[in-house]
Amino acid sequence: MADPELVRFTLDNGLRVVLAPDATAPVVGVSVHYDVGFRSEPEGRTGFAHLFEHLMFQGSESLEKLAHFRYVQSSGGSFNGSTHPDYTDYFEVLPAAALERALFLEADRMRAPKLTQENLANQIDVVKEEIRLNVLNRPYGGFPWITLPPVLYSTFPNAHNGYGGFEDLEQATIDDCAAFFDTYYSPANAVLTVAGDFTVEQARELIEKHFGDVPHRPAPERPSFAEPAPEGELRGEQIDQHAPLPAIGIGYRMPDPINDLDGYLANLVLAGVLSDGDGSRLQQRMVHREPLVVDIGAGAGLFGPFEARDPDTFTITAIHPPEVSTEQVLAALDDELEKLAATPPEDQELKKVTARWAASLHSEHDKLVSRTLALGSFELLYGDASLVYRLAEKMSAVTGEAVSAAAKALRPDSRAVLVVRPGSGSVESEQEGTEQ
């Protein structure tokens, strides 16, 4: 299939724009990616990037509180936002007739969001409920994305809890919000993506009309979050009051996702060889043949691949019965990694992984919201939205030798092992799970 048309340009104020016209359905997707995630939040303000994401929905100069939601939904659309280690995205998918309205809504809050004490207090409450729902009140909440980084990493940006501790959230001030906005939410630090049913000329004109007079502010200098890989095996333990079974999370450092994309993709294929499908190596051995675990999964990134710059994490997670020890799980895993390191996988085994990847990428691009977000995040992180359409091909070019080398790099003496133990199951404190 030929690459779909992509048009990229930059406004005078520095806003980068990606247009991906597609007339197969009368709908449009609009997203704005800001180049700031929870790795950039300051010490003492854990969870701030995500809290700020909530505030961006609470009104702007032309839109009262609640108006953003109402305008999107009464146009027949849906919306959301999400905070990642290295970026924050905002998006809408709507009937094509609402394109200009969606651009207006995004431009208005990029130009002049209304940051008020009342909304901040309200959204601190809402975010605390979100954390109770997703972390504190459920088994394996926050495992491994919140609980593994503090074992693997030693610097605050990489190790801290991106959802935030309640105390930090409660101390956030309106002045923090103003500083964060002025520093990170400049047009020069953002990518606007529009995908779907429109013409390029029409979209260009509307974008210039609504975003053109958002004043330029320089993009902040992006710090390096690099830190050395562990020099030994790091261990951590967590008691989970809700969990009925023990779990284990293993984190490895992996190649730089941006500057060593081929190495990164070899890790993605390795993850597939290890745990994608009944025929994969860890599933076969550890779930079905031996069996040691209830479930096991391997993957790049704490939320999935392509959502962070360096350093990024290769994770393996497993839930296992109490009679199986952590060491048994690790021994079987290391044995399988050694086999792969010694003997590259055959082409047929690779093809199983890459064909599934090709299909899942097609499937993702078939959903307008996923396609819009992928184009935006690739433009932001890689400076090249079109990479989205070449991923499947690049994945199928990964060789057995490259996968073998990737397996060899996942060394027991340079990883983090987090052991989750079931707790007593009755008494719990509000801070449980957010403490490291």
Next chain:
Amino acid sequence: MSAPHRTAEEIGRTAAGPRPVPSLGTQRAAADLSHVDTTLSNGLRVLAVRKATVPLVELRVWIPFAGEDALHPATAEVLAETLLTGTARRDRIEIDADLALIGGDLGSGVDPERLSISGTSLAEGLPTMLDVLADALTGASYADAEVARERERLIERIAVSRTQPRTIAREALQKHRYGNHPAVREVPQAEDVAVVTPEQVRALHQASVLPRGSVLVLVGDIDPQTVIGDLEKALGGWASDRSAVRLPALPDLTGGNVLLVPRAGAVQSQIRLSAQTVPRTDPRYAALQLANLAYGGYFSSRLVENIREDKGYTYSAHSGFEFTDQTAVVNVDADTATDATAAALLETRYELARLGLVPPTADEVESVRQYAIGSLVTSASSQAGLAAQLAALAATGLGAEWLAEHPARLAAVTAEDVANAALEFFAPQRFTGVVVGDADVLAPKLKALGDVTVGEPT
């Protein structure tokens, strides 16, 4: 965060001042989809739709799969877990390999109403996917070792599942509203799973994995006309004179007390309310759908604006329909901090009453109407979204025509229709439900609210 920056007030205003929100442009209608809706000679209804946005095909199979036997839920669960783990022609790993090479996946799941199979593959791999599907439907072997292993995993997964607040709340709601009806047995008991034998699973397959009364949906880069012949050929060996087993009708909900189900030490409570409504085939459905959206069915609803955006009691509050065979109920869900639970229940009931007494305004009705139409267009714009919609419709005997005609039905609803639906279906006394949470803290306040009893569902 001390770098030089503007104040929040300075950030929130510009010299030009507030600007008008642009009006909507003209909306193009979605293209008509070429489709075939027919029944194969084995009695299987097939809905095939061409949607060639990407070179994939999505498959959904819905087999009515009810059973009264005490061991049915456990046996059905083991069956669903092992249906795709081996046949006379392929073992588990060969099934996975054949599917992987076409970028494919097939999975199965079961609930008290139906056995469902979902699949996807590159379009060129459809013949292989159909071959694997037919192989499993007609020749799943349920090898002793696979059944034994999946039984073990299931028991472990059930343990995990029963610690999830949403599972606990769902089980409590099901028992509280439907008593001993087979519909309540959604998660089998671990001790039942432990005694399921391969013979029982094979017998259940023989008795219940049946084409007649079942539905298969295909959406993707296919030719709907020729694919029917392919299906006839691939699935010709899957035949029976009997029909798939439908769930006995659910009793109508008549409302009643909310049951407070204790969960010691919980930091958050699950509020789950439920009331009888009418299914998609009822002439009042479109108005009811809009009334539900206005109540809690989308973010800009009265419930969300009240208990999340105004009061911060919850991260997620939602109301939506649950369709079972020919009936439908509306469910209201919110998860709230223990301290906010009683107040949240009060506001939830208040908004139910207010919906009927102060019905949605013309603006509210226009907003939910556009949202309903727009989200229909958006979700039908992907193969997977369209396949899911059609499978749900087909299970109640509807088809692609219903989907195509629904925007017009929504467009025809008047504010008065919505007001009538609100008053008729959302009256608080029509609802029953549960609250699961820390009863020591919750009981005094919830009892003070009234129409709340404390205890385990029976």
